[in-house]
Amino acid sequence: MDRPFIFINSAMSADGKLSTKERKQVKISGKLDFERVDELRAQADAIMVGIGTVLADDPSLTVKSPERKAARKIAGKNENPVRIIVDSAARIPLDADIFKKGEGLRIIAVSNSAPAEKIKSLGEKALVIKTGDLKVDLGGLVAKLKEMGINTLMVEGGATLNWGMLSVGLVDEVYTFVGNLIIGGKTAPTFVDGEGFTEAELSGLELLSAEKIEEGILLRWKVKGKIN
Numbered sequence: 575m576d577r578p579f580i581f582i583n584s585a586m587s588a589d590g591k592l593s594t595k596e597r598k599q600v601k602i603s604g605k606l607d608f609e610r611v612d613e614l615r616a617q618a619d620a621i622m623v624g625i626g627t628v629l630a631d632d633p634s635l636t637v638k639s640p641e642r643k644a645a646r647k648i649a650g651k652n653e654n655p656v657r658i659i660v661d662s663a664a665r666i667p668l669d670a671d672i673f674k675k676g677e678g679l680r681i682i683a684v685s686n687s688a689p690a691e692k693i694k695s696l697g698e699k700a701l702v703i704k705t706g707d708l709k710v711d712l713g714g715l716v717a718k719l720k721e722m723g724i725n726t727l728m729v730e731g732g733a734t735l736n737w738g739m740l741s742v743g744l745v746d747e748v749y750t751f752v753g754n755l756i757i758g759g760k761t762a763p764t765f766v767d768g769e770g771f772t773e774a775e776l777s778g779l780e781l782l783s784a785e786k787i788e789e790g791i792l793l794r795w796k797v798k799g800k801i802n
């Protein structure tokens with residue numbers, strides 16, 4: 575394959591929301607799910623999120639457990655997977671947590687429309703990869719990641735990037751943790767936002783497993799592509 579194996583991991587409320595209408599991150603899952611996500615991070619070559627997630631949550635995207643970080647070191651890797659932000663217009667603040675916390679390569683994926691001055695400043699903190707004219711070309715980006723030796727890519731949202739990846743057929747598997755709360759609100763981000771598929775374009779899934787974790791359920795899906 576000329577791209578990495580790509581999977582999405584997201585935590586959603588029982589009504590499919592990723593966060594509140596104010597884009598505020600809320601606790602959807604508990605300690606056991608946190609550990610599961612940390613293990614997925616530790617096993618991945620790279621983790622990717624959209625700029626909307628950075629602006630809303632300012633995540634560090636680091637591996638949290640000292641044991642998992644040590645195991646990566648023993649395997650000759652950095653403590654953290656490569657951390658990638660999809661950021662067409664290079665809006666990421668230079669003091670974002672992904673720059674401040676943890677070791678390892680950061681990649682900011684921008685488009686040709688990103689301002690040159692900002693790209694220059696980002697170049698001091700991260701590798702900047704340019705694809706696409708107004709919007710990052712996700713297919714082009716993942717092909718470059720593969721060339722760099724990234725074989726497993728974990729996508730951690732948000733709603734728009736999930737759509738971007740799924741809509742162009744770049745996702746192999748999906749993990750959705752469904753938590754025991756309702757968030758509601760028609761403007762609250764859902765698992766997949768963006769334009770949405772038409773009936774003719776719907777993407778089918780095969781259920782690989784379903785597991786109760788604490789008060790929620792973890793579903794693992796294989797993406798099958800177009801149903802119709």
Ligand SMILES: NC(=O)C1=CN([C@@H]2O[C@H](COP(=O)(O)OP(=O)(O)OC[C@H]3O[C@@H](n4cnc5c(N)ncnc54)[C@H](O)[C@@H]3O)[C@@H](O)[C@H]2O)C=CC1
Nearest residue numbers: 584585592593597624625626627710731732733734735738
């Ligand atoms: N519960 C969970 O597991 C998670 C929740 N979230 C929540 O999701 C929300 C953020 O989601 P969004 O605002 O939708 O932002 P997002 O994180 O999906 O980023 C979207 C941005 O990615 C950029 N992008 C560049 N090229 C693209 C392309 N080709 N296709 C798609 N996007 C492209 C665009 O600038 C776009 O605005 C936050 O409220 C955050 O808390 C985020 C991650 C995980």
Ligand SMILES: Nc1nc(O)c(N)c(N[C@@H]2O[C@H](COP(=O)(O)O)[C@@H](O)[C@H]2O)n1
Nearest residue numbers: 585599600601602603631633634635636
């Ligand atoms: N709201 C929410 N609930 C959960 O149960 C989650 N697992 C997440 N995941 C996302 O993970 C990011 C935090 O990463 P760091 O701890 O800073 O490394 C953040 O973007 C959350 O939206 N979210």
